Amino acid sequence: MARSTSRDAEALFHSLRSAYVATPSSLKIIDLYVGFAVFTAVIQVVYMAVVGSFPFNSFLSGVLSCVGTAVLAVCLRIQVNKENKEFKDLPPERAFADFVLCNLVLHLVIMNFLG
Amino acid sequence: MAAAAETSSDRTLRSAFGSVLSFFILLLIGVLAFSIRLFSVIKYESVIHEFDPYFNYRVTQFLTKNGIYDFWNWFDDRTWYPLGRVIGGTVYPGLTLTAGTLWRILNSLNIPLSVETVCVFTAPIFSAFASWAAYLLTKEVKGAGAGLTAAVLLAMVPSYISRSVAGSYDNEAVAIFALIITFYLYIKTLNTGSLFYATLNAIAYFYMVCSWGGYTFIINLIPMHVLLCIVTGRYSSRLYIAYAPLVVLGTLLASLVPVVGFNAVLTSEHFASFLVFIIIHVVALVYYIKGILSAKMFKVAVTLVVSIGLVVCCAVIAVLIALVASSPTMGWSGRSLSLLDPTYASKYIPIIASVSEHQPPTWPSYFMDINVLAFLVPAGIIACFLPLSDASSFAVLYIVTSVYFSGVMVRLMLVFAPAACIMSGIALSQAFDVFTRSIKFQLPGISGKSDFDGGDTSSSSVVAENDAAKPDKSEETLKERPSRKNKKKEKEQVEKASVEKTSTKSKKEKRLLVLPLEASVIALLLLVFLGSFYVVHCVWAAAEAYSAPSIVLTSHSHDGLHVFDDFREAYAWLRHNTEVDDKVASWWDYGYQTTAMANRTVIVDNNTWNNTHIATVGTAMSSPEKAAWEIFNSLDVKYVLVVFGGLVGYPSDDINKFLWMVRIGGGVFPHIKEPDYLRDGQYRIDSQATPTMLNCLMYKLSYYRFVDVDGKGFDRVRRTEIGKKYIKLTHFEEVFTTHHWMVRIYKLKPPRNRIRGKTKKSKTKTSATSSSRKSVARKKNPWH
Numbered sequence: 079m080a081r082s083t084s085r086d087a088e089a090l091f092h093s094l095r096s097a098y099v100a101t102p103s104s105l106k107i108i109d110l111y112v113g114f115a116v117f118t119a120v121i122q123v124v125y126m127a128v129v130g131s132f133p134f135n136s137f138l139s140g141v142l143s144c145v146g147t148a149v150l151a152v153c154l155r156i157q158v159n160k161e162n163k164e165f166k167d168l169p170p171e172r173a174f175a176d177f178v179l180c181n182l183v184l185h186l187v188i189m190n191f192l193g
Numbered sequence: 194m195a196a197a198a199e200t201s202s203d204r205t206l207r208s209a210f211g212s213v214l215s216f217f218i219l220l221l222i223g224v225l226a227f228s229i230r231l232f233s234v235i236k237y238e239s240v241i242h243e244f245d246p247y248f249n250y251r252v253t254q255f256l257t258k259n260g261i262y263d264f265w266n267w268f269d270d271r272t273w274y275p276l277g278r279v280i281g282g283t284v285y286p287g288l289t290l291t292a293g294t295l296w297r298i299l300n301s302l303n304i305p306l307s308v309e310t311v312c313v314f315t316a317p318i319f320s321a322f323a324s325w326a327a328y329l330l331t332k333e334v335k336g337a338g339a340g341l342t343a344a345v346l347l348a349m350v351p352s353y354i355s356r357s358v359a360g361s362y363d364n365e366a367v368a369i370f371a372l373i374i375t376f377y378l379y380i381k382t383l384n385t386g387s388l389f390y391a392t393l394n395a396i397a398y399f400y401m402v403c404s405w406g407g408y409t410f411i412i413n414l415i416p417m418h419v420l421l422c423i424v425t426g427r428y429s430s431r432l433y434i435a436y437a438p439l440v441v442l443g444t445l446l447a448s449l450v451p452v453v454g455f456n457a458v459l460t461s462e463h464f465a466s467f468l469v470f471i472i473i474h475v476v477a478l479v480y481y482i483k484g485i486l487s488a489k490m491f492k493v494a495v496t497l498v499v500s501i502g503l504v505v506c507c508a509v510i511a512v513l514i515a516l517v518a519s520s521p522t523m524g525w526s527g528r529s530l531s532l533l534d535p536t537y538a539s540k541y542i543p544i545i546a547s548v549s550e551h552q553p554p555t556w557p558s559y560f561m562d563i564n565v566l567a568f569l570v571p572a573g574i575i576a577c578f579l580p581l582s583d584a585s586s587f588a589v590l591y592i593v594t595s596v597y598f599s600g601v602m603v604r605l606m607l608v609f610a611p612a613a614c615i616m617s618g619i620a621l622s623q624a625f626d627v628f629t630r631s632i633k634f635q636l637p638g639i640s641g642k643s644d645f646d647g648g649d650t651s652s653s654s655v656v657a658e659n660d661a662a663k664p665d666k667s668e669e670t671l672k673e674r675p676s677r678k679n680k681k682k683e684k685e686q687v688e689k690a691s692v693e694k695t696s697t698k699s700k701k702e703k704r705l706l707v708l709p710l711e712a713s714v715i716a717l718l719l720l721v722f723l724g725s726f727y728v729v730h731c732v733w734a735a736a737e738a739y740s741a742p743s744i745v746l747t748s749h750s751h752d753g754l755h756v757f758d759d760f761r762e763a764y765a766w767l768r769h770n771t772e773v774d775d776k777v778a779s780w781w782d783y784g785y786q787t788t789a790m791a792n793r794t795v796i797v798d799n800n801t802w803n804n805t806h807i808a809t810v811g812t813a814m815s816s817p818e819k820a821a822w823e824i825f826n827s828l829d830v831k832y833v834l835v836v837f838g839g840l841v842g843y844p845s846d847d848i849n850k851f852l853w854m855v856r857i858g859g860g861v862f863p864h865i866k867e868p869d870y871l872r873d874g875q876y877r878i879d880s881q882a883t884p885t886m887l888n889c890l891m892y893k894l895s896y897y898r899f900v901d902v903d904g905k906g907f908d909r910v911r912r913t914e915i916g917k918k919y920i921k922l923t924h925f926e927e928v929f930t931t932h933h934w935m936v937r938i939y940k941l942k943p944p945r946n947r948i949r950g951k952t953k954k955s956k957t958k959t960s961a962t963s964s965s966r967k968s969v970a971r972k973k974n975p976w977h
Contacts, residue, residue, distance in 0.1 A: 086493045097485040134455060138448065146441040152477075153388055153438060156430040161484075164386060164430060176388035180438060183392050187445045 108155045112148045119144035135193045146184045150177055211337075218341055219328060223321035226348035229732065230317040233358045233740035239313050242742040244782060244799050246362035247789035249288055250312050252280060256293040257308050264289075265451070271788045272798045273806060274776050274828065282451040283800065287371070287404030288364050291315065316357040316366035323370040324348040327611060327618075330377040333384055334584045335576070335619045338626065343618025346727070351734035352562035352610035358740050365607055368405030373611055375401050375411055376591065379435055380584045386431035388438065395442035402447045402457075409462040410608060412447075414594055415439065416469035418587045423476050427583060433477050440470045461517060532601050543860055547853040554603035561738070562606050564730045565723055566617040573616030576623045592616055624720060628713040635710045744786070746843065757841060763834070763936035764790035766929050771832060778825055779834035780814065780847055780854060781807055787834065796828055804861065811858030814891040815851070815865050821890040822924035825941055833925065833939045837895045840902060840934040842909035849910065851891050852876055879913040887917045890925075894939055897922060902934075 101109075122140045131137050157165045157173035165173070233242070241250045256264045265281040272278050295318075296311040327347040332340035347353065356365045378394035381387075402408045419436045422428060444466075447457040457463055483491050531545055545551055559567055570592065577585035592612040599609035708716075741747070746757040767777060768791045776794045777787055784798020797807045813824040825833065838846035847854075852870065859865040869885040870876070878892065886892060900906040900918040907914050922939075929938040 087497060090490055090493050090497065093486060093490045094482070135448070138455075138458060139445070142441055142445050146438070146445070149437045149441055150388070153391075153434045156434065157386070157388070162430060168387070173388070176392075180388050180392045180442075183395070184442055184445070187442070187449065191445060191449055 105155055105159060108151055112151045115144045115148035115151065133193065135191055139188045139191045143185065143188045150180050215337055215341055219325060219344065222324050222344045222348050226321040226324045227317045229349050229735050230320060230354060230358045232736045233360050233742060236740055237742050237745055239310060240360055240742050240744065241309065241312060241362050242360040242744065244785050248785040248799065249362050250309065251789040252284060252289045253292050253312055254308050256289055257296055271794045272784060273803065274794045274796055276803065276806065278800065285364055285404055285406065285452055287400060288367050291367055312362045313360045316361050317359050319367045319370045320353060320357045323373055326370055326373040326377055327614060330373055330380060331615050331618050333377060333380040334588050339619045339622040342622045343615045346566065346618055347611055347614040349728065349731035350563060350566065350610045350614050351731055351739065352606045354735045355739040356607055360742055364405045368401060368407060369607060369611060371397060371401035371404050372411065379415060380587060382435040383431055383583050386434050388434060391434055391438045395439055395446060398439065398443045399446035402450050402453055407608060412463055412466050414591060416466045418590050419469050419473060421586060421590060422583060423472065428476055428480060433473060436473055437470065440466050532598060543853065543856045547857065550604040551602050553601060554599065554606060558603060563610060563613045565727045566613040569617035569620045570613050572620035576619045588615055621720065628708065628717045631708040631713045632710060634707055757933050757935060759931035759933050759935035760786065761790065762931045763929065763938060767791035767793055767938065775831040776829050777832045777834055778810060778828065778830040780810065780850060783834060783836065796830065808858045808861035811854035812862045812865055815855045815858055815889045817888045818890055818893060818922065818924050822941060831941060833894065835891065835894045835937050837934055837937055838910050839899065839908035843935055844910050846910065847891055848878060848895050854891065878908065878911055878915055880916040882916045893920050893922060894925065894937060896920060897927060
């Protein structure tokens with residue numbers, strides 16, 4: 079039982095990797111960006127758990143900045159993905175402009191909230 | 194080829210014509226929405242209405258005078274004496290900032306309007322905006338025709354008029370607009386999947402958070418819709434784009450508003466959105482992996498993930514539950530709890546239950562407030578299911594939840610009204626669509642052109658409705674009686690229509706529905722009648738029922754019109770005849786008005802943030818004279834103001850509110866017991882009343898010298914003769930009573946000269962009678 083599960087898992091990882099290799103490199107960059115943002119958020123949460131959440135607005139703006147960046151990047155990734163049929167008629171330039179605008183708003187708010 | 198080009202150009206011309214037409218219709222709708230709310234200005238005068246608007250007006254005045262930074266830091270020492278109140282951090286600033294900005298813009302354009310005028314007209318302006326927003330929202334759900342109909346309906350729905358007549362300068366005036374525009378932008382984002390609209394959506398949500406505490410409705414409704422979409426298998430990446438940025442940006446923006454602050458992440462009202470935020474990420478990941486894996490591999494992945502994921506989920510949920518349960522009210526605020534459990538407020542928080550707009554509504558009030566829409570809504574819901582899209586499922590969810598909330602609190606009828614308008618707009622427009630289409634198909638001359646889009650038809654029908662409305666308005670309202678009967682029939686017609694529509698649509702897409710010519714003509718006429726009854730009712734409601742400003746009252750009697758302007762008389766008296774720093778005690782209802790109109794310090798006001806303080810005033814009002822004097826004196830009160838309607842029959846006076854004072858006072862100071870004021874469970878003020886009742890301060894202040902008026906002391910509100918006719922006041926003296934006796938102002942007599950021994954004696958006595966620790970503790974100061 080255990081062996082078959084581990085074999086399955088192996089096969090799964092293999093096919094996942096092979097499927098992922100095929101994605102275009104621009105999307106991979108976005109994925110890296112998302113991963114980095116999430117990683118930063120996790121670090122901050124761990125720090126908060128260890129040290130305490132005293133300047134709560136700073137903690138909140140730090141974490142939400144990372145989460146927000148990640149979410150927006152995921153949105154961008156969805157929109158520029160060629161395989162996604164829903165956004166066929168949305169040019170990637172437009173998607174990127176929206177992304178920048180949204181980020182601008184996000185970080186203006188965060189700077190305001192940072193305290 | 195040429196023919197095809199001709200038809201296409203014909204079509205573009207037609208659509209251009211349609212959009213110009215709908216633009217003008219929208220303009221007219223805006224004018225209608227604005228002007229139907231001016232009855233109060235025309236019939237009375239341009240004044241601020243009721244209670245809360247006076248506070249908002251005062252804040253706006255402060256804002257325009259001192260600027261935004263002073264406004265954020267404003268500590269108001271005129272209320273809640275001796276505590277004071279931090280205004281900047283405890284108000285929803287949206288309305289004030291809106292009106293302040295409006296005033297500033299007008300002034301910079303050299304249009305010198307007073308702040309009061311701007312405040313009076315803010316609500317009508319924003320109701321015009323709200324009907325445009327309703328057009329946009331309904332257009333996203335069901336097309337332009339339904340949008341126009343919904344906008345017309347919303348422009349004059351009585352429920353909304355009741356909160357947005359000129360002068361009713363309250364948060365709801367701008368909040369309904371913000372609510373609808375937020376929903377519109379959410380639906381728009383959902384339909385287009387554009388981040389641009391998602392940003393706008395977050396900003397609209399921010400405006401809503403600024404404006405009204407009802408924003409929690411949005412932040413719970415949208416996650417519910419997302420969850421619904423996920424559960425019913427309608428997840429799409431557009432849903433992700435519509436929701437995920439909204440949660441992050443919305444939470445951050447909401448925490449910028451001082452009154453919300455960290456509540457945006459710490460209270461349970463917002464947890465649903467975070468939970469759904471996590472769920473949508475999991476779902477998005479699952480869909481993504483499903484996309485890149487083969488079916489067999491996906492199955493393997495699912496079994497793996499489920500076995501691991503379950504363990505993790507259980508742990509997380511356990512932690513969450515422990516966190517939430519550690520706070521006594523589960524992290525919910527009292528108002529939200531009383532929404533979820535309608536009996537909660539009456540059990541635990543009398544101060545929420547005591548406000549009449551927090552009571553559940555009665556059935557007639559539905560008919561009064563949304564009129565024929567109540568019958569059209571079911572048809573609209575049916576129309577939304579054909580076919581069900583993401584947008585129309587949102588509309589259905591919106592109306593279902595808002596029906597529930599309106600059933601709990603009469604105030605939330607206001608949230609329900611836009612939903613009802615949208616649904617009825619959809620129903621009416623679909624019905625018109627079907628009827629006009631079948632007429633057109635059967636009329637010989639134009640049958641060739643029968644395949645035009647629905648937008649045009651219903652927009653023209655809207656015009657017809659408008660036109661039909663105007664002659665009807667001029668006709669006398671006597672017509673209403675027979676119309677009631679017809680209404681039932683029409684409702685059946687409408688429902689039949691929609692049902693018929695149902696059947697046809699499901700039959701075949703292409704084949705046109707053909708109803709018999711006569712039947713559809715009659716049905717159309719009936720629908721137009723229905724619309725005109727609605728218009729007649731709305732105009733009546735706007736003119737008669739909802740335009741009274743409640744600070745100026747009128748009554749019609751056989752010898753003409755009487756105007757009772759007692760409130761302003763009393764406040765003007767206070768303003769001109771008392772010292773600037775004098776403190777005035779009254780029940781909290783009149784606090785805002787006293788600070789705004791009389792510019793005197795009050796003990797409690799309509800912002801009921803400190804229950805103990807209100808209970809102290811309630812206790813004073815329900816105590817005997819001497820004990821009451823002690824309490825008031827300890828609070829440094831100079832004047833006591835009571836509202837009395839017994840002479841003119843004004844029902845919402847202090848005697849009718851008195852039981853709430855007893856309840857709220859008794860909730861904190863247990864020596865005040867409600868049964869002491871009731872004779873066999875009945876509240877009465879005649880000779881059968883209990884001695885506690887007859888000796889309490891409120892009774893004495895209300896009925897002092899009342900017997901002099903007619904010799905009997907007949908109370909026209911309670912319709913009895915009062916129980917104790919000849920009242921002698923020992924610790925208070927009457928200083929002012931208004932023309933119709935509606936407001937009576939008493940002054941606390943100063944403590945008698947001399948008399949160390951005597952005060953000592955009275956002190957020991959009062960401490961025996963009133964166990965209020967506060968009064969005893971504070972009492973020492975004035976004399977020693």
